[in-house]
Amino acid sequence: MPERTATIASRSGLHARPAALFAEAAGEQPVDVTIAMQGDPADDALDAASILSLMTLGAAQGDVVVLRAEGEGADQALDYLVQVLETDHDAG
Amino acid sequence: MQNFQGVGVSPGRIVGPVRRMPKAVTEPPSGERLDAAITAEAAVAGLKTAAQSVHDGLKARADIATGDGKAVLEATALMAKDTMLLKQAAKLINAGTSAERAIWEAAASVAEMLHNLGGYMAERATDVLDVRSRIVAELRGVPAPGIPSSETPFILVAEDLAPADTATLDPAKVLALVTSGGGPQSHTAIIARSLGLPAVVAAHGVDEVADGSEVYVDGAAGFVAVAPSEEQRAAAAAWAETSATLAGFDGNGTTADGHLVPLLANVGGAKDAVAAAGLGAQGVGLFRTEFCFLERDTEPSVDEQAAAYKAVFDAFPGKKVVLRTLDAGADKPLPFLTDATEPNPALGVRGYRTDFTTPGVLERQLSAIARAASESEADVWVMAPMISTAAEAARFASLCAAAGLKTPGVMVEVPSAALTAASVLREVGFASLGTNDLTQYAMAADRQLGPLAELNTPWQPAVLRLVQLTVEGSALEGNNKPIGVCGEAAADPALAVVLAGLGVSTLSMTARSLAAVGTVLKTVTLEQAQELARLALSAPGATEAREWVRAKLPVLEELGL
Numbered sequence: 001m002p003e004r005t006a007t008i009a010s011r012s013g014l015h016a017r018p019a020a021l022f023a024e025a026a027g028e029q030p031v032d033v034t035i036a037m038q039g040d041p042a043d044d045a046l047d048a049a050s051i052l053s054l055m056t057l058g059a060a061q062g063d064v065v066v067l068r069a070e071g072e073g074a075d076q077a078l079d080y081l082v083q084v085l086e087t088d089h090d091a092g
Numbered sequence: 093m094q095n096f097q098g099v100g101v102s103p104g105r106i107v108g109p110v111r112r113m114p115k116a117v118t119e120p121p122s123g124e125r126l127d128a129a130i131t132a133e134a135a136v137a138g139l140k141t142a143a144q145s146v147h148d149g150l151k152a153r154a155d156i157a158t159g160d161g162k163a164v165l166e167a168t169a170l171m172a173k174d175t176m177l178l179k180q181a182a183k184l185i186n187a188g189t190s191a192e193r194a195i196w197e198a199a200a201s202v203a204e205m206l207h208n209l210g211g212y213m214a215e216r217a218t219d220v221l222d223v224r225s226r227i228v229a230e231l232r233g234v235p236a237p238g239i240p241s242s243e244t245p246f247i248l249v250a251e252d253l254a255p256a257d258t259a260t261l262d263p264a265k266v267l268a269l270v271t272s273g274g275g276p277q278s279h280t281a282i283i284a285r286s287l288g289l290p291a292v293v294a295a296h297g298v299d300e301v302a303d304g305s306e307v308y309v310d311g312a313a314g315f316v317a318v319a320p321s322e323e324q325r326a327a328a329a330a331w332a333e334t335s336a337t338l339a340g341f342d343g344n345g346t347t348a349d350g351h352l353v354p355l356l357a358n359v360g361g362a363k364d365a366v367a368a369a370g371l372g373a374q375g376v377g378l379f380r381t382e383f384c385f386l387e388r389d390t391e392p393s394v395d396e397q398a399a400a401y402k403a404v405f406d407a408f409p410g411k412k413v414v415l416r417t418l419d420a421g422a423d424k425p426l427p428f429l430t431d432a433t434e435p436n437p438a439l440g441v442r443g444y445r446t447d448f449t450t451p452g453v454l455e456r457q458l459s460a461i462a463r464a465a466s467e468s469e470a471d472v473w474v475m476a477p478m479i480s481t482a483a484e485a486a487r488f489a490s491l492c493a494a495a496g497l498k499t500p501g502v503m504v505e506v507p508s509a510a511l512t513a514a515s516v517l518r519e520v521g522f523a524s525l526g527t528n529d530l531t532q533y534a535m536a537a538d539r540q541l542g543p544l545a546e547l548n549t550p551w552q553p554a555v556l557r558l559v560q561l562t563v564e565g566s567a568l569e570g571n572n573k574p575i576g577v578c579g580e581a582a583a584d585p586a587l588a589v590v591l592a593g594l595g596v597s598t599l600s601m602t603a604r605s606l607a608a609v610g611t612v613l614k615t616v617t618l619e620q621a622q623e624l625a626r627l628a629l630s631a632p633g634a635t636e637a638r639e640w641v642r643a644k645l646p647v648l649e650e651l652g653l
Contacts, residue, residue, distance in 0.1 A: 020167040050176040052202055055213055
């Protein structure tokens, strides 16, 4: 299964506005994407399009997360979502 | 034509369309089962449609919102169609639970999870519960709860407003508040006064008026009319002009013949102080410092206090700021100062008296005040609440002197202080009458009790007599030390005239009332004000005192105050 790691760039972590932006972006992808903290078992991965799941994940700035997806377009979806996570949405 | 008589709690005359606040969404009964005629599959689909529709509604509001509000609405919109929430609900539906009950329980468990995470997440738990109510309302086909959103301004009609409604009340959209329940001290009244919105409470039956009906609201007379007459439209138009006149108030409190009565503001912190300065306050007559302490388990440090005080002082450079030392106890308990188990807290260890049981807190507060004062340009006066005797006044003055504070004073709230004002004032530089507590103690009527509301008005001749005795005490003392008023009484334009006539030297009030009080004061001479004061003192009761004085002040009717 294709997977990517990403480092959370936003200062407030994956909370509030960054979480909303990411959940929305994940929901727009043609494939289902999951998210987990690096090192956590893949079975515990959460739905990346769920803002409530993202909030309970509690990822802070600098934390590394793993994104996974399967199916057609999975690689492009993951590449795009890594970019979203690695942009500081609290800046400016 | 349909009329409603309620209690006017905030003046203003206005005509506008009604938007009713929907009743709160009730909890679907525990154990509510899915209707046998509906398949689980159809119920899940129905829930998804309802969730999508709530999402779309919130998203549309987010699109036109700005700033923090926009971000919150966007996140809340996403919660409405959140997969975790909907999957949990679908699981319950598949087990035979009704869609309403399923989303109710699923959201409750998510909210609890967020609550347990604490901090920012805990605050978002409320948003999940708000989304839940909206989805249930959508499933039931009833209007969404909360203050209705509308692109055009409207008159909000509700049963009563809760503190939580304040946050979502947009003063640019809401023209006036009308409630069928509540009373003069209800939350609705407090919100209306602080936002300067006309308001009528306790107008029984008014919540039956249809959405969109045009109504006339008179917030001074407590009157609401459906299908306004030409006269009422004219009155509303005249009020619009009056408020423009009031907005042009120059900030100087004076009678028609030039007797100066500085008009000051009551504030709780820097935000209030900046707003008050903008509304023309000539200084601060009551800075309630306990707002820096509330919801604290431990005493704030001297540094933290000094910074909070300085922020208020900085809004009034070169002007007077009267600060009241910590007034904890009774309706404002603080865990590190007051004993919650007292049988009679209004008569208990509160205000200055907490220094008897917890010495040190007051001295540290005074040194924080002195530090903030030395770093600012405000003229800082300090007074102690709940002073009962000259000995207490003397001790407070010596604590102030030790801290390096030059102008110590006392609050006159306990009748004993009014009755012995000359001796009390010999020890300090000034006094300020706290009419809310003075009334409660003079009439032996708990401020918080609805059934005693008639006793609890500063129009009571006995209360006015105590004000007069305090002013006389100052004259007797010999140095004409200033006597101010900083209770709700000063915000009533008619009563403000009476107080000026009684010889009160400054009036301090909620900043929103400054313009109305200043405008009315300017229409009477000092001699007329003194005549009105004699009239009020001679009345057999509070109702007569108010009626007699108002009858002699036709300007009140003209201005709709």
